[in-house]
Amino acid sequence: LAKTTQPISMDSYEGQEVNITCSHNNIATNDYITWYQQFPSQGPRFIIQGYKTKVTNEVASLFIPADRKSSTLSLPRVSLSDTAVYYCLVALNSGNTPLVFGKGTRLSVIA
Amino acid sequence: GAVVSQHPSRVICKSGTSVKIECRSLDFQATTMFWYRQFPKQSLMLMATSNEGSKATYEQGVEKDKFLINHASLTLSTLTVTSAHPEDSSFYICSARGQGYTNQPQHFGDGTRLSIL
Numbered sequence: 001l002a003k004t005t006q007p008i009s010m011d012s013y014e015g016q017e018v019n020i021t022c023s024h025n026n027i028a029t030n031d032y033i034t035w036y037q038q039f040p041s042q043g044p045r046f047i048i049q050g051y052k053t054k055v056t057n058e059v060a061s062l063f064i065p066a067d068r069k070s071s072t073l074s075l076p077r078v079s080l081s082d083t084a085v086y087y088c089l090v091a092l093n094s095g096n097t098p099l100v101f102g103k104g105t106r107l108s109v110i111a
Numbered sequence: 112g113a114v115v116s117q118h119p120s121r122v123i124c125k126s127g128t129s130v131k132i133e134c135r136s137l138d139f140q141a142t143t144m145f146w147y148r149q150f151p152k153q154s155l156m157l158m159a160t161s162n163e164g165s166k167a168t169y170e171q172g173v174e175k176d177k178f179l180i181n182h183a184s185l186t187l188s189t190l191t192v193t194s195a196h197p198e199d200s201s202f203y204i205c206s207a208r209g210q211g212y213t214n215q216p217q218h219f220g221d222g223t224r225l226s227i228l
Binding site: 034036041042043044045046049087093096098099100101102103104 | 115117142143145147154155156157160162202204206208215216217218219220221222224
């Protein structure tokens with residue numbers, strides 16, 4: 001399972017764009033990159049997933065360079081409710097492959 | 112979207128009690144579910160992989176006789192913490208991915224807060 005490295009914490013003001021970068025130097029050919037958000041006392045919530053290039057959905061964008069050794073989660077115009085822990089995970093997306101969580105990035109959004 | 116439901120959301124009980132936590136996939140079938148434990152200010156730690164119709168696979172350091180897992184159907188896995196003690200107090204979370212689906216994310220339940228007095 002590929003190991004991931006993310007900043008431990010980040011601070012941002014409301015309305016700003018936040019970019020969280022994750023390093024995964026030993027990502028395997030068939031691995032996907034997935035980001036989750038977790039609020040206190042709740043289970044992780046799926047944000048976005050990608051394999052290469054750029055993926056965008058209604059809440060975030062995911063940028064993956066050609067070598068796939070890193071990825072960047074971009075949150076546009078964050079609000080106070082985006083304060084949470086964000087996890088980057090790299091794994092083969094088959095039914096019986098578990099996700100192994102790293103420490104995640106604690107994002108604090110300030111008014 | 113896919114939903115995973117956990118029950119109960121919170122349990123408070125005396126030391127020595129056995130506690131059962133249910134994890135259900137509500138709109139998809141899951142031959143495999145996963146159980147995690149999370150202590151305060153820490154990340155999720157994988158405990159075991161629950162396989163429908165067969166024995167669970169436990170991570171190193173997780174006692175299989177302490178944490179009994181049963182996956183009797185394609186939509187239900189249960190975790191029983193036997194003879195729970197205060198050190199078992201934690202946040203337990205399950206997850207699942209749809210059967211036969213590849214390139215699909217895992218979905219997580221909202222967790223069960225277990226407090227042993």
